[in-house]
Amino acid sequence: MQKYILIIGACGQIGTELTLALRSKYGNDHVIASDIREGSESLMASGPFEILDATDYDALEEIVAYYEISEVYLMAAMLSATAEKFPMRAWNLNMNSLFNVLNLGKEKKIDKIFWPSSIAVFGPNTPKTDTPQNTIMEPSTVYGISKQSGERWCEYYFNKFNVDVRSIRYPGLISWKTMPGGGTTDYAVEIYHKALAKSAYTCFLKEDTALPMMFMDDAIRATLQIMESAPEAIKVRSSYNLSAMSFTPAQMAKSIQEQLPDFKMKYEPDFRQAIADSWPSSIDDTNAQQDWGWNAEFDLEKTTNEMLVNLSS
Numbered sequence: 072m073q074k075y076i077l078i079i080g081a082c083g084q085i086g087t088e089l090t091l092a093l094r095s096k097y098g099n100d101h102v103i104a105s106d107i108r109e110g111s112e113s114l115m116a117s118g119p120f121e122i123l124d125a126t127d128y129d130a131l132e133e134i135v136a137y138y139e140i141s142e143v144y145l146m147a148a149m150l151s152a153t154a155e156k157f158p159m160r161a162w163n164l165n166m167n168s169l170f171n172v173l174n175l176g177k178e179k180k181i182d183k184i185f186w187p188s189s190i191a192v193f194g195p196n197t198p199k200t201d202t203p204q205n206t207i208m209e210p211s212t213v214y215g216i217s218k219q220s221g222e223r224w225c226e227y228y229f230n231k232f233n234v235d236v237r238s239i240r241y242p243g244l245i246s247w248k249t250m251p252g253g254g255t256t257d258y259a260v261e262i263y264h265k266a267l268a269k270s271a272y273t274c275f276l277k278e279d280t281a282l283p284m285m286f287m288d289d290a291i292r293a294t295l296q297i298m299e300s301a302p303e304a305i306k307v308r309s310s311y312n313l314s315a316m317s318f319t320p321a322q323m324a325k326s327i328q329e330q331l332p333d334f335k336m337k338y339e340p341d342f343r344q345a346i347a348d349s350w351p352s353s354i355d356d357t358n359a360q361q362d363w364g365w366n367a368e369f370d371l372e373k374t375t376n377e378m379l380v381n382l383s384s
């Protein structure tokens with residue numbers, strides 16, 4: 072019998088592409104998309120959709136029972152920049168949605184959970200380059216605190232209640248199908264839109280701020296890969312470091328200028344600079360490579376090609 076999957080937060084940057092990827096793998100009717108608002112045309116037209124507030128346990132439980140869901144991907148979250156403006160709303164959304172899903176796992180109403188963590192779990196006292204899987208964390212942002220707490224709870228539910236929850240610490244994600252919303256790494260998507268529309272972009276981070284980044288195709292592949300791995304292979308039950316590339320805004324501008332020589336970049340750092348300064352500049356993902364065979368495929372040059380080709384068509 073084929074399983075039924077629920078994506079919560081299906082209309083966001085990761086959720087949209089994850090839903091489409093899971094639908095092409097498991098069949099459109101087997102992947103139920105949900106969010107507090109409707110999403111893109113391709114998402115809405117390709118399979119079942121439910122309006123769902125991720126913090127509403129009863130509504131979630133009802134959908135899980137109705138569709139006989141066995142796997143949940145919880146992609147709803149408030150990201151780093153917005154969370155600094157609305158700390159309590161971010162905490163409530165990020166934590167209550169996670170508890171709702173973990174408790175469904177504890178009650179054995181679902182078999183498997185994916186929950187995304189982030190490089191935001193690290194903080195100013197973390198080693199900045201090749202940040203190891205296990206190291207000082209001490210996040211200094213609201214979002215980072217919620218993600219680190221979430222990681223602790225995932226590991227706790229696995230150890231105490233045998234809940235099969237799997238997680239990845241995503242770096243900044245670059246994609247062309249859906250815009251990101253409210254993150255510190257969003258510049259790395261906005262830049263391509265502005266390069267094509269106006270040949271100019273004003274970056275809200277300083278030119279030499281290196282951050283870990285990943286093209287969306289790699290992120291989706293990693294997500295499917297960790298979820299399809301045998302349970303024994305998943306040795307980290309908090310969240311796995313995951314890496315693909317690291318670059319600064321200046322390096323990104325240069326890679327665009329190779330294809331669009333007129334492109335100009337200005338820098339006007341705002342409050343997001345302090346968030347970026349507290350995060351690692353590169354990540355060591357040896358554990359993900361060894362435990363479930365992770366390997367990134369997209370570097371900056373390949374990413375720039377994909378972004379410019381797809382956005383201009």
Ligand code: AKB
Nearest residue numbers: 150151189254255256
């Ligand atoms: C953000 O910038 O908040 C996110 C993240 C790194 O988790 N993209």
